[in-house]
Amino acid sequence: MMRSARRLATLAHAGATLFAALVAALLVACDDPSLDRLLDALPDEAPGFPPGEVHRPGQPCVACHSPYGGVEPELSVGGTVFAVPKDDSEAPFMLEGYAVRLVDSEGETRVLRTNRCGNFLSKKADWDPAFPLRAELYQVPRDDQPDVLVQDSVMASRIGRDGSCAGCHIHPKSPFSPGVVEALKVDASVEPPNDCPPPWLGPDPRLPEISAQ
């Protein structure tokens, strides 16, 4: 009887050890190396611009604002609209007064407007879209008529799963990136915004990995 009890205890201990090892293995397996590489490549918060709706323009919003990134609020979609000067010596700059119209697979539509630093976003609590999404970019030419939208461009492909525009749209253009989300119809008199953090303009953290293959 005593021997049986000891054996049962040994068996229980072995089972517990196995279970703990399994949990540890699962936790390690939850790491996403490519997402970690992207997060590691992002700069620190710009001085004077604490976390908020204008911080970190051009960065992949949902990478952090997600259960994996651990930053609240959780976002379903987020990005930044840029003007790309014709002169290559000048860097792209963020655009206010644009709207991104998104249509999800169930026909739900949202129009997200850019703020003074070009950022636009949707909290997951407000909208949890069914991917893939169709994306269109509009100009809002008049402040006093915000519902008047003039189409600028339509995204050629669908957004398959990544709510971060900058998950794919990374400056500069490369075989793996179409460049930043770029407004094509921009008034030449528009100038870069004054009171904004500097945008993240790459480099694409995936390129060294790709070059090494």
Place this chain on the structure above:
Amino acid sequence: MNGPMKVAHASRLGALVTHRGRSSRLGKLVAHRTLESLVALAALVVGGCTIDIDAPASLERPSFEQFKTVSPLLEQRCGSLDCHGNLARPLRVFGVRGMRYVNIFDPDQALELADPELARENGSFPGAGGKPTTEDEYAQNWRSACALEPEKMSRVARGELDPDELLLLRKPLGMEGHKGAALFVKGSSDHVCITSWLEGDVSNSECELSLKNP
């Protein structure tokens, strides 16, 4: 030596949870099953040794020429940069709407990875202004589609297997777990476009129609 010890051990384990008589029967059963498994394994190994490893592989694949009509559909529906337009995923898809193919064994092309200016000059980037899908990209996409399940694909190409058995269709049809969810239904222009290619008679009209879907 190991066999009897394992059997005895299994028998002891059984004794912890069963009556003494039942554990003995369990031990015999385990020993019997172990012997059966060993015999089956030995037969498999002996059988496996008779394969002629020098014989050429005889996998068949659906037409590459016809695939060029199907590729734009895969590029549009599957090949966005956050899905299969990604080197890290199976079924890599290249093309004008997503990832561009760079032959790293061609020194001139490989430079595009290190020099964005060169990539831009060559139109080697996705989206507006990028060069149209190239012959190399069609070839890569065809290889991706065929290499997903090469043996099954070969059977489909021979007409021995229903195309809907392929992961290439089971995933977008929602019959298999798919991060990108169900993308089309049976009988839709997308579905007919791909199956017609797999069956050797690609439907140009259905493939064209599929590209007009929202």
